[in-house]
Amino acid sequence: MDESESQPRVLATDKALELIREIQKDHPDILFHQSGGCCDGSSPMCYPANEFMIGDNDVKLGEIGGVPVYISGGQFEAWKHTQLIIDVVPGRGGMFSLDNGREKRFLTRSRLFGGGEACAIPAIRRPSM
Template sequence: MAVEKVVATDSAIELIEKLKKRHGPLMFHQSGGCCDGSSPMCFPEGEFRVGDSDVYLGEIGGAPFYMAKDQYEYWKHTQLIIDVVDGRGGMFSLEGPEGKRFLTRSRVYSEEERKELQKEGL
């Protein structure tokens, strides 16, 4: 059983598809910093440079999702659920002009999922 570290709601997938049509391939990054960094940020793929201080969590809507390592330490016991709500998000995130913003929700992994992640060394 592969445990998904990040998933997206149907509403988020719908917005991702709309943004892909307008901007091409996308990527997400959540830094955990103040202000904009505490929300998942959506960029054209390759526009945000990821490196050794970032963790790849998976894909949502075909877009890779990364999180800063130090932030991941706080979230690693949970599955991230990327949702979308009305309102203005980060000023550099592509969904801003849509009047929407991506939002991270989470749920704690089950005991079975935690054991599977431990097998994978995570």
């Protein structure tokens, strides 16, 4: 299987893409960072791109709706055989996440890559500054 046939590491549901477009009306340039589980559980956090510093150990998983999605290097090691699916459910978003106050929030669902699928996933490169 070549790289063009490989499965993406991160996907978004239609509801998530709709909420992204809603947020972009107020904040055109945003990014996601998969939370490590401290204050906001394991929520995907949505931030203005110019207000969040990507760390040296953060890994870019891909993009959803043209928006980059990052995860910490340590968490990536734990989830490297997993595809993340960003979805939306009713509720309050993370305290500092741009979905907060909209009565709906982003939620990460996941599935394990199966068979040879994980082997076909291209190597992840850390972001260059």
